[in-house]
Amino acid sequence: MFRPSLRCLLPSFLPAFWSAAWLAALLAAAPAHSSSAPTFAQVKADFRSSETWLLDRSGQPLHRLRTDDSARRGAWVALADVSPALRQALVLSEDKRFYEHSGVDWRAVGAAAWGNLWNEKTRGASTLTMQLAGLLDDDLRQGGSGRSLRQKLGQAMMARRLEGGWRKDEILEAYLNLVPFRGELVGLDALARTLFGKAPHGLNDAEAALAAALVRAPNASAARVAQRACGVLSLMRAGQSAEEKRQGCITLELLAAGALPRRAWPASEGPAPHLARRLIAEAARAAPDGLPPPAVPSTLDGPTQRLALQTLRQHLRELRGRNVQDGAVLVLDNATGEALAWVGSSGSDLSQAAEVDGVTALRQPGSALKPFLYAQAIAQRRITAATLLDDSPARLQTGGGLYIPHNHDRRYHGWVSARVALASSLNIPAVRVLGMVSPEAFHRQLHDLGMRLPETSGYYGLSLALGSAEVTLLQLANAYRALANGGRLCPVRLHRASAAEKAAPCPAALDAGAAFIVGDILSDRNARALTFGMDSVLGTRFWSAAKTGTSKDMRDNWAVGYTPRHTVAVWVGNASGQPMHDVSGASGAAPVWAALMRHLHQLAPSPAPAAPEGLERVSVRFDNPPHGEPPRAEWFLPGTVQALFARDSAQSAQDAPQADAASAPKPRITSPVSGSIMALDPDIPPANQRLRLTAAVPAGAAARALRWQAAGRTIGHGPSAAWLPLPGRHTIRLLDRHGQVLDETHIEVRGAALRVNAPAPPR
Structure with a gap:
């Protein structure tokens, strides 16, 4: 109450x-x-989203990434x-x-x-x-x-x-x-x-x-x-x-x-997660407060990025029964170096390692390294595009033992021109070319092209010709871009280049003439027919140069190529390193490469590049039974022109009186391979521990006048010699009759002193 x-x-x-x-x-x-209240404009300006957007080259949102966990x-x-x-x-x-x-x-x-x-x-x-x-x-x-x-x-x-x-x-x-x-x-x-x-x-x-x-x-x-x-x-x-x-x-x-339990908004959304993480993290590190801006610009082209991801995923679904789940794609603008597409993975629904960026992961490129080897050999005038190379079984003695390379199809084609050997990706001729150049020199060449190999040349030996080293898709694509740009190596750009950056000169990593000749070889569907056939997926309706590569046990498959405007690089495989099942260069990465090239040039023409000044194009003919190659017009560096190429190189040399003697092929050391490490055993008689020195001598060269030298002393004469070295590091030189150094190799000998005195080396 x-x-x-x-x-x-x-x-x-x-x-x-x-x-x-x-x-x-x-x-x-x-x-x-x-205290006065803030204005509406101040509150809105101070608002910070937990999300950061990656923008494409036109300023359109391309990928969203959560950057604030609070x-x-x-x-x-x-x-x-x-x-x-x-x-x-x-x-x-x-x-x-x-x-x-x-x-x-x-x-x-x-x-x-x-x-x-x-x-x-x-x-x-x-x-x-x-x-x-x-x-x-x-x-x-x-x-x-x-x-x-x-x-x-x-x-x-x-x-x-x-x-x-x-x-x-x-x-x-x-x-x-x-x-x-x-x-x-x-x-x-x-x-x-x-x-x-x-x-x-x-x-x-x-x-x-x-x-x-x-x-x-x-x-x-x-x-x-x-x-x-x-x-x-x-x-x-x-x-x-x-x-x-x-x-x-x-x-x-x-x-x-x-x-209420739903979480329909993922932390990362869009077609470019790997580059988004990379560029947004860079922007955060550069910011005074350590926070990324609301949006970060990039060089990516939105339609090209989406098409690259879609094409890769569709092709990997077609290869699902062959144990292939990962892939990566990189598209570069040759003139500016700007990345137009950067696909690091096939996505979480296809891959078990979707967070791994395949563009920057180290993998074995296989035969995709061969163009740089041939370009170096051509630039050094050791070979021409028409030089005949022996594609036959080889047993090569190296510091690590006997090296026996094989072609992919386990077949041999006899004497073939360097053009056919490179375009058809024959392994044994490539190893022979590396013997002329030396693994150490090729290692330096790859370094100049931006491929920083994790090991020394001696670690890889002759297998470096077949791509046993590990490189990234980013490095490989930019090296091919150097081929497209006349041998000049320019940096890849992930932000739009300024006028000053576009005008900045780039260093020459390859001879321009050699780069052009290699590009001409890689665009030759006739030269490619021996391995890939005339109807290869690498053949386009416009001018393009392309090369495939497959690593040991089919763990990696590559397709890299270029036109005058763009370079496209594709890798497929498994991030875990598991081998694929019956996936070749033509069936693995090449279809994705071809689809992107068609997209990039559907409205833009792609004419053949012009030859650098000084190159000569001459009609040549071949005498290389049993197959033989038909006569054709071939490109030559100055001083290397030759009209007839035959198994008997002396005949070829006689048919080329205009060739410059200073640039003619010279004797090269074939054994020991530079970087080899040997060991002496005190229990073995010294006479049985002599190191065999051998040299490849072109026909017409004075083989008997050759002289071997180590530590300033003559240790042998002729194209071969036997030498008993002492422990230590040695530089072995091959000299001509005038005392000029023709070639040299570097080795290391380990072990204790021998129990008996070794006889004096031959003089």
């Missing part, structure tokens, strides 16, 4: 009393919170892009008189005070503007035990300042972008994309009611959130029947159960 009587005694002035008390408190607290915030959403249903639900749920009050809802304050007097549960008096004040000022934000009186007063004062300087639409827009919804989700964009998998403008009535319910209880159970959302939806649909409201609540229960 006490309460009713008291209500009768208390007139309706109590709400007004409490309102007056609040107003007095606000005025008293004004000095403590006299909270999940999407992009700032303009109020015009917010679902009208959500705007209605939020105002009805949180602040019915939002468009009527000036920051503080005095009627709600009075109702809350009255409810507190009688210990009744009420909605509370905090307006959207007051809540925004708490989001803008950490000192005014509600803690775990609720807001203190001082915080409430501060929010009220801040709300009045906001209402004095902001429009209502700005207040609502800022609130929707700053309010925490659930867990780590902050702001409407993160909420809509994570729980509903859609943009904020697409939220329907039920989703909007659920979002509004989360404002009051962001981490409540699904059932509790659905219950509160049901009330919001009823306010939104005031004219509905009881049955319609009941059906709406059932829908909300199902929606809450499915949406």
